[in-house]
Amino acid sequence: MPSRFSIDRDIARRLVTSFKDQRILIIGDIMIDKYIYTELRSETDESGRRTPKFRAAREEILLGGAGCVATNVRHLGADATIIGVTGADSRRDELIALLQHEGIDHGAAGGTTTLISEPTTIQGEPRPTTLKARLIEDAAHLFRCDIEVDDTLSDETCALVCETIAQQAPSANAIIIADYDKGVMNAQTIDAAMRAAKDAKIPAFVDPKHRNFWRYRGATLVKPNRVEFERNQGVPLRSKQATTHDIELGQIIDRCRRSLPETARRMQVDNVLLTLGSDGMALYRRDKTTSGSPRDALLHLPALNRSPVDVVGAGDSVIATLAIAAAAGSDLATAAALATIAASFAVRRPGARPARLQDLIDWLESDEPLSDTGL
Numbered sequence: 001m002p003s004r005f006s007i008d009r010d011i012a013r014r015l016v017t018s019f020k021d022q023r024i025l026i027i028g029d030i031m032i033d034k035y036i037y038t039e040l041r042s043e044t045d046e047s048g049r050r051t052p053k054f055r056a057a058r059e060e061i062l063l064g065g066a067g068c069v070a071t072n073v074r075h076l077g078a079d080a081t082i083i084g085v086t087g088a089d090s091r092r093d094e095l096i097a098l099l100q101h102e103g104i105d106h107g108a109a110g111g112t113t114t115l116i117s118e119p120t121t122i123q124g125e126p127r128p129t130t131l132k133a134r135l136i137e138d139a140a141h142l143f144r145c146d147i148e149v150d151d152t153l154s155d156e157t158c159a160l161v162c163e164t165i166a167q168q169a170p171s172a173n174a175i176i177i178a179d180y181d182k183g184v185m186n187a188q189t190i191d192a193a194m195r196a197a198k199d200a201k202i203p204a205f206v207d208p209k210h211r212n213f214w215r216y217r218g219a220t221l222v223k224p225n226r227v228e229f230e231r232n233q234g235v236p237l238r239s240k241q242a243t244t245h246d247i248e249l250g251q252i253i254d255r256c257r258r259s260l261p262e263t264a265r266r267m268q269v270d271n272v273l274l275t276l277g278s279d280g281m282a283l284y285r286r287d288k289t290t291s292g293s294p295r296d297a298l299l300h301l302p303a304l305n306r307s308p309v310d311v312v313g314a315g316d317s318v319i320a321t322l323a324i325a326a327a328a329g330s331d332l333a334t335a336a337a338l339a340t341i342a343a344s345f346a347v348r349r350p351g352a353r354p355a356r357l358q359d360l361i362d363w364l365e366s367d368e369p370l371s372d373t374g375l
Contacts, residue, residue, distance in 0.1 A: 007337045009364050015328050015338070016360050019077040022327040024320070025168050026070045027161075027193050028178030028185060028207075030084035030115070031130035031148070032095055033064030038137050054137065063098050064132055066178035068354070069207070070104045072320035073176075075354040076342070078327075081105040081114060081172065083164050085157060085184050088119035091129035107164075114168060116160050121151045130182055150182045153189075162192035169196035173327035174203045176319055177216070181209040194218045205323045207315060217268040221332065223319050225275045235259045237276070249279055257298050260284035271332055273322070273339075275315055278303050283336045299333055304344035304368075317346040317355040 038054035063071050066084055073080040082104055086092040096115065099106050107114035118127050130148040134141055153161065161184065169175060175197045179185040190212060197204035203220035213232040216222050230236055237252045256274060261284065264272050270286040280302040287297045321342040325335035341363050342355035 007334060012334060012338060013364050015325055015330050016357065016364065018328045019324050019357060022078040022173045022324050023081065023171065024073045024078050024174050024176060024323050024327065025081050025083070025172035026066050026073065026176045026178055027083045027165060028066035029130065029180035029182035030067045030082060030086065030095065031065040031132060032091060033062045034131060034133040035060040036133065036135050038135055040137060054135065061098065063102065065180045068316045069176055069178045069320050071102050072317050072354040073324060074102050074104060075356045076320060076324055077357040078324045079105065081168055083114045083161060083168065085116045085118050085153060085161065086129040087127040088117045089129055091131060092117060095129055114164050116157055118154065118157045121149055122154045123151065125149065148182060152183050152186050158186065158188050161189050165192045165196050169200045172200065172202060174205065174323040176323045177204065177206045179207060179209045179212055181211045185212050187215065190215050203326050205319055207319050214267060219269050220326065221271040221273055221322065222267055222269050223273045223275065225315055226277060229274055233259060233263055252276065252279055253282065253300050256282040260298065261296050273336060275318060281336060281340060283332065285332060299336065301336055301340045304340060314343045314346050317342045321355060
């Protein structure tokens with residue numbers, strides 16, 4: 001059975017107050033998220049065919065991908081420096097303006113930018129700054145249109161990314177790798193990030209995607225979501241035979257208990273945090289007993305908000321909170337508990353909304369339990 005856990009609020013308060021002293025280096029695929037909030041006007045076009053037509057009521061432009069992670073870091077009170085790759089286009093300027101608005105360091109003030117521009121791909125085609133445009137009606141995501149090129153980086157750009165990682169890591173307290181399969185993370189940049197974290201003696205937290213799922217050997221913790229885990233591990237966590245939510249959740253936890261140790265072994269990491277949406281999170285840790293021998297430990301943290309408005313970006317809140325808390329000296333169980341709290345606030349608003357430091361402070365000052373089950 002998974003371990004039961006109760007957060008020590010006094011310890012957590014002290015941790016949270018030291019978030020402001022941490023500097024987090026975020027490496028990965030940075031992009032722009034565009035939200036178009038609409039109203040349905042008609043379901044037929046001029047010829048009478050069924051073609052839904054919407055009126056755009058308002059638009060919103062936010063940082064996405066690694067940029068969303070960095071935004072969460074800033075709103076949680078820590079300093080954020082981002083390393084990424086863009087095109088040489090007008091959207092790069094728009095992205096830089098968003099970074100400046102959020103107070104995210106991209107090196108420009110120091111004369112050497114950490115936001116590397118690659119005008120063309122290795123095939124000679126223009127590389128755009130990645131944009132994800134979402135059409136939304138009544139908080140429901142109708143569809144998404146992506147403008148992107150996910151080819152691997154040129155040798156020159158790859159070398160610049162690796163060099164920038166080596167330059168920035170020594171002044172960071174933790175590294176986050178935000179991999180969205182858009183080309184920034186590859187064997188060379190991953191090795192550079194892992195080596196920089198080891199040399200600087202700082203933790204490295206990874207949000208992996210399919211292309212590099214098994215490449216993050218030596219990371220402090222890897223945080224896949226349910227979809228990526230099932231896709232790469234080939235283990236379905238949900239059972240069609242479950243008759244109630246409690247039975248289904250019990251089956252999910254049991255399958256986590258059996259599969260996460262193997263996942264950690266294949267990844268060559270000691271810690272895996274599997275996010276499970278409305279079913280919470282499962283934290284696997286390869287601990288040591290008092291005699292020094294290894295011991296597997298599984299902790300399930302139920303979701304605090306079972307009726308989310310929008311789950312987009314919740315995983316970014318989780319990994320940002322984990323990294324900052326660990327940088328501040330937290331054990332992983334307490335860091336995961338704080339990440340659960342942060343995620344519960346992030347999903348209460350439409351769009352990829354960052355968790356905020358004040359959200360954590362308010363929750364820790366309240367009497368709200370970590371879960372109804374006492375976990």
